[in-house]
Amino acid sequence: MTGKLKTLALASLASTIMATASFTANAQETIKVGILHSLSGTMAISETTLKDAMLMLIDEQNKKGGLLGKQLEAVVVDPASDWPLFAEKARELIEGDDVASVFGCWTSVSRKSVLPVFEELNSLLFYPVQYEGEESQRNVFYTGAAPNQQAIPAVDYLMENEGVERWVLAGTDYVYPRTTNKILEAYLKAKGVAEEDIMINYTPFGHSDWQTIVADISAFGSAGKKTAVVSTINGDANVPFYKELGNQGIKAEDIPVVAFSVGEEELAGLDTAPLVGHLAAWNYFQSADTDENAEFIEKWQAFIGDENRVTNDPMEAHYIGFNMWIKAVEKAGTTDPDAVIDAIVGVSVPNLTGGFSAMMPNHHITKPVLIGEIQEDGQFETVWETSGLVVGDAWSDYLPDSKDLIADWRAPMSCGNFNTATGQCGGKGVN
Numbered sequence: 001m002t003g004k005l006k007t008l009a010l011a012s013l014a015s016t017i018m019a020t021a022s023f024t025a026n027a028q029e030t031i032k033v034g035i036l037h038s039l040s041g042t043m044a045i046s047e048t049t050l051k052d053a054m055l056m057l058i059d060e061q062n063k064k065g066g067l068l069g070k071q072l073e074a075v076v077v078d079p080a081s082d083w084p085l086f087a088e089k090a091r092e093l094i095e096g097d098d099v100a101s102v103f104g105c106w107t108s109v110s111r112k113s114v115l116p117v118f119e120e121l122n123s124l125l126f127y128p129v130q131y132e133g134e135e136s137q138r139n140v141f142y143t144g145a146a147p148n149q150q151a152i153p154a155v156d157y158l159m160e161n162e163g164v165e166r167w168v169l170a171g172t173d174y175v176y177p178r179t180t181n182k183i184l185e186a187y188l189k190a191k192g193v194a195e196e197d198i199m200i201n202y203t204p205f206g207h208s209d210w211q212t213i214v215a216d217i218s219a220f221g222s223a224g225k226k227t228a229v230v231s232t233i234n235g236d237a238n239v240p241f242y243k244e245l246g247n248q249g250i251k252a253e254d255i256p257v258v259a260f261s262v263g264e265e266e267l268a269g270l271d272t273a274p275l276v277g278h279l280a281a282w283n284y285f286q287s288a289d290t291d292e293n294a295e296f297i298e299k300w301q302a303f304i305g306d307e308n309r310v311t312n313d314p315m316e317a318h319y320i321g322f323n324m325w326i327k328a329v330e331k332a333g334t335t336d337p338d339a340v341i342d343a344i345v346g347v348s349v350p351n352l353t354g355g356f357s358a359m360m361p362n363h364h365i366t367k368p369v370l371i372g373e374i375q376e377d378g379q380f381e382t383v384w385e386t387s388g389l390v391v392g393d394a395w396s397d398y399l400p401d402s403k404d405l406i407a408d409w410r411a412p413m414s415c416g417n418f419n420t421a422t423g424q425c426g427g428k429g430v431n
Contacts, residue, residue: 031071031073032073032074032097033101034075034094035075035103036090036102038080039051040078040081043107049265050318055074057322058072083110083113086113100335101126102125103128103318103321107235108132108179115139122337124140124325124340124341126141126324127140127141128144128314129317130282132175134394136394136417139337141324143324143365146393146394151184152187153386154281155167162226164256166198166221167197167228168217168220168227169199170230170232171233172203172235173204181232182399203233209240218250231257253277256279259279260282263282264286265312267374268310270378279371282380285372286310286380292351296352300315310379316353320349320365346359360391362416364391366390369386370384
């Protein structure tokens with residue numbers, strides 16, 4: 001090779017090395033954020049909006065300058081309402097895409113599916129939906145409601161304000177409804193409700209034929225005692241359930257339904273006229289009259305390009321969780337999971353109902369509890385709310401195996417199920 005050719009070859013090689021280094025550097029210039037929500041299947045009716053909400057939050061943060069001097073990059077996957085696929089997609093996000101944190105899941109069975117992955121790979125999950133409690137995992141932050149922030153207050157409201165004496169606990173057949181109803185059954189019996197005044201029913205995901213079940217509910221409610229339905233029915237099964245209530249003429253003044261998984265998004269696909277007066281228990285409604293909420297709604301509708309698109313409670317939970325993660329990363333100066341876990345306890349950020357929510361040592365947050373009545377326009381009118389914020393309780397006081405358990409992920413305890421009676425960590429469940 002001549003000297004000139006050798007020089008050209010070396011220059012070409014140097015150029016290639018520099019280009020490769022530049023590509024690698026550019027690849028590291030973003031902080032990746034995983035979005036793990038079903039965009040198809042039975043849960044898409046609820047979860048697609050949460051994916052869009054996360055894209056908006058990431059876009060808004062990038063407009064503010066990103067995080068730690070870098071832009072955020074959303075990595076979206078579709079676990080397709082397939083619970084084992086959630087675990088595969090979570091692993092793909094963490095190992096394959098190297099995301100700094102994941103925001104996702106809706107059903108408890110999907111969350112349970114991914115827990116071992118987040119623990120094994122020491123990554124972070126922000127879970128935005130109400131759930132059954134009985135869990136506190138170091139790598140998970142529960143920004144939705146625990147039972148004491150939704151289910152228990154809803155029952156108290158119906159007892160004290162509606163005079164309800166008979167109870168239908170109707171749910172989809174998986175862990176969240178079954179565990180929540182186990183807690184509610186124990187709570188109702190502790191309040192003096194007889195076993196014969198409690199009816200429990202479960203149906204599969206996507207259940208569509210409600211005629212017989214709604215007829216059974218109507219018959220159960222005809223015994224001369226005020227009856228209510230406490231609904232943990234999830235996903236698109238709610239559409240035919242509420243339609244059948246209307247078909248059979250069951251009105252809110254006769255047998256009120258209080259739902260834990262029906263919000264503005266689910267009502268958007270229904271004729272709400274027959275449902276006026278039925279209830280939902282959440283920690284946020286779109287109708288909340290605050291400056292923070294008005295700004296959030298305006299940004300959401302502008303981002304999505306539809307002035308009629310609604311907001312809902314799990315969106316607010318993502319709003320809170322995302323901002324807590326941002327604040328904890330800034331506090332820690334890194335996205336390293338261990339550093340963020342240490343930094344996030346005590347972090348407080350604005351919620352959309354006019355206050356601040358804080359991350360507690362048990363990885364649950366403080367939230368207000370609201371009871372809302374369905375209106376004809378598909379919105380909720382708040383008819384009752386707590387006077388202040390309620391601290392999420394990871395372990396129920398009403399189950400014998402759980403009443404002595406607490407969670408505290410701060411050193412030196414660092415335990416998700418510390419038994420106060422025995423003084424030992426590992427009393428039950430996930431630790």
